[in-house]
Amino acid sequence: MIKTVNLGKKYGDFWAVRDLDLNVREGEIYGFLGPNGAGKTTTILMTLAILRPTKGEIYLLGNQIQGSRVGMRRRIGVVSEKQFLYPEMTMWEYLDFFGELYGMRNRKERIEELSARVELIDVLDRRLGAFSRGMQQKVGFVRALLHEPDLLILDEPVSGLDPLGIRQVRSLIEEENRRGKTVFVSSHLLSEIEKLCHRVGIMNNGRLLAEDRMDNLVRRLTEEIELDLEFPNEEPQAADALGGLDFVRGTSIEGRFLTVKMKTDRDYRGDVVAALISRGHVPVGIQMRSMSLEEAFMTITKENIPLLTRADA
Amino acid sequence: MRASKLNTVLVLAKRELRSTIYGVGIYLAILVSLIISSVILQNHIKAVGRDQILITASPLAYPLFIATAVCAIYLALSSVTSIAREKDMQTLEALFYGPVDHAAYVLSKYIKGVLSYLFIVVFLAVYFVVASVISNLGLSLKFLGVIFLCFFLSSCVITFGIFISTLAESVRTSVLLFIGIVGGLIAIQIMHGMLIKMEEPSLAGSFFYLENILSIINAGVKWASPFFYVNKGMEAVSLGRVGMYLLSGGVSVIYSAVALLLSVLVLKRKGVRKSTGE
Numbered sequence: 001m002i003k004t005v006n007l008g009k010k011y012g013d014f015w016a017v018r019d020l021d022l023n024v025r026e027g028e029i030y031g032f033l034g035p036n037g038a039g040k041t042t043t044i045l046m047t048l049a050i051l052r053p054t055k056g057e058i059y060l061l062g063n064q065i066q067g068s069r070v071g072m073r074r075r076i077g078v079v080s081e082k083q084f085l086y087p088e089m090t091m092w093e094y095l096d097f098f099g100e101l102y103g104m105r106n107r108k109e110r111i112e113e114l115s116a117r118v119e120l121i122d123v124l125d126r127r128l129g130a131f132s133r134g135m136q137q138k139v140g141f142v143r144a145l146l147h148e149p150d151l152l153i154l155d156e157p158v159s160g161l162d163p164l165g166i167r168q169v170r171s172l173i174e175e176e177n178r179r180g181k182t183v184f185v186s187s188h189l190l191s192e193i194e195k196l197c198h199r200v201g202i203m204n205n206g207r208l209l210a211e212d213r214m215d216n217l218v219r220r221l222t223e224e225i226e227l228d229l230e231f232p233n234e235e236p237q238a239a240d241a242l243g244g245l246d247f248v249r250g251t252s253i254e255g256r257f258l259t260v261k262m263k264t265d266r267d268y269r270g271d272v273v274a275a276l277i278s279r280g281h282v283p284v285g286i287q288m289r290s291m292s293l294e295e296a297f298m299t300i301t302k303e304n305i306p307l308l309t310r311a312d313a
Numbered sequence: 314m315r316a317s318k319l320n321t322v323l324v325l326a327k328r329e330l331r332s333t334i335y336g337v338g339i340y341l342a343i344l345v346s347l348i349i350s351s352v353i354l355q356n357h358i359k360a361v362g363r364d365q366i367l368i369t370a371s372p373l374a375y376p377l378f379i380a381t382a383v384c385a386i387y388l389a390l391s392s393v394t395s396i397a398r399e400k401d402m403q404t405l406e407a408l409f410y411g412p413v414d415h416a417a418y419v420l421s422k423y424i425k426g427v428l429s430y431l432f433i434v435v436f437l438a439v440y441f442v443v444a445s446v447i448s449n450l451g452l453s454l455k456f457l458g459v460i461f462l463c464f465f466l467s468s469c470v471i472t473f474g475i476f477i478s479t480l481a482e483s484v485r486t487s488v489l490l491f492i493g494i495v496g497g498l499i500a501i502q503i504m505h506g507m508l509i510k511m512e513e514p515s516l517a518g519s520f521f522y523l524e525n526i527l528s529i530i531n532a533g534v535k536w537a538s539p540f541f542y543v544n545k546g547m548e549a550v551s552l553g554r555v556g557m558y559l560l561s562g563g564v565s566v567i568y569s570a571v572a573l574l575l576s577v578l579v580l581k582r583k584g585v586r587k588s589t590g591e
Contacts, residue, residue, distance in 0.1 A: 045586065048409070049409075050406060050409055050410075050586055051584065071412075074317075074412050076410075082403070083407065084403040084404045084406060085404070086404055088332070097324065098411060100320075100324045101321055101412055103320050
């Protein structure tokens, strides 16, 4: 859906984005992460032809992008961090204006349907200048979805939203994804990305450092993983049952809880449980402590760890 | 032009025109122009009363031209601020997330300007027809000629304004740029006019060189001034020279097309995103 090859943008002597090989697949929700100034918005603006790349190629919806890309933009919905609405227009006038720009015939029904989904149907006749930041953000969502685009590009979409608004927007994104839309979302809210996205790309200093599924990223970042097992009673000999397993790096026991440190090259949970049961130690609870996206993000960006190979891109 | 692009242009122009018609600026411009025209007409009527005669082929053409010129200044300022304001408010960027491209956007601004002019002409035409009936000052073919000529005037002024607007990042800069450029063009023309009126023997050596330099500059920059073509047109109307009148109209069309093309190129080059100074 979005593919960039060796994409770069230079301002003076400074490369805001360099050698970017991004690959967003059809039907997925792709999280685009990076600290401030990493080059995320620059990348998004280049894919939308708002900024001209210094080098490289961009493929959008299967076609190489050249020129103004208006035809392509009819298949894309964009929500930016700020909405830049016309304050003198009512919400209805604004959305009707965009519906007309897209040449939509059924815009009345569509505006009403989407406004109801973001709970703004009662304020359709109110001027946008009187809207709160969160309401403006929701109007941006309705505008982006109005023409039923195939691809949604969201740059900090939950910025300015309260927790309820964030939940509404999250369910809207998930619903649109279930309907077949590809979603490319850039956000600072790592917890949101973790909940929403199938794959993530992490940028730092204009470079893409990692692009993978969350679990793969964590596995590649960590050398060992911890498994917490709970027993009905204190079982001090349980750790002995794991003594001969080569993937076990260490064990510790505290009351009814056994912690097992394991290698990350594959999922060994079944092996651990099988070994324990064979020695008569039956766990009643099992939980794997893996790295969160936040921890992975911090590790990659702070230490600038490149996890990307050409094959990944 | 593809149907979808034409739709984009028309929808954008419609929104702009609506906002103009619902605003007060256009009515203020019409009011000021009509007040000035009324003063000129009153002088005409006083002259007739005093001298029992008014020697002019079309007594309403000149006030109409002045009225339209005043409205053209409003249209120019409206065009000058239009793109810069949208860039400043960053609504321009939001439009470009949708099916809007540079050419469609610039063209929509032009169409809105021309339609605004036609809106103004309706008011002016009604006023002058009523004024003609009341004052008994006759309408002539020249009156129609001036109305048509003023379309070219407005076209040149609107495209000139749009071009300036693409150069600026903010409304203030665009207005200052407009005043600076127009002021500069007028100053060159006035100075050149003054110097060529002076008799050669009275010119000191340095003034003579200055006159020559200004002649060269004037010959070059007059083509950039939208008012140059209209002056030519007015001259043609007053002399009754059809060929010169048509030529003036034709050159105005070319001027407008070139200014629009340059506006699209500048907008593409400078981008639609507000510069944040980073």
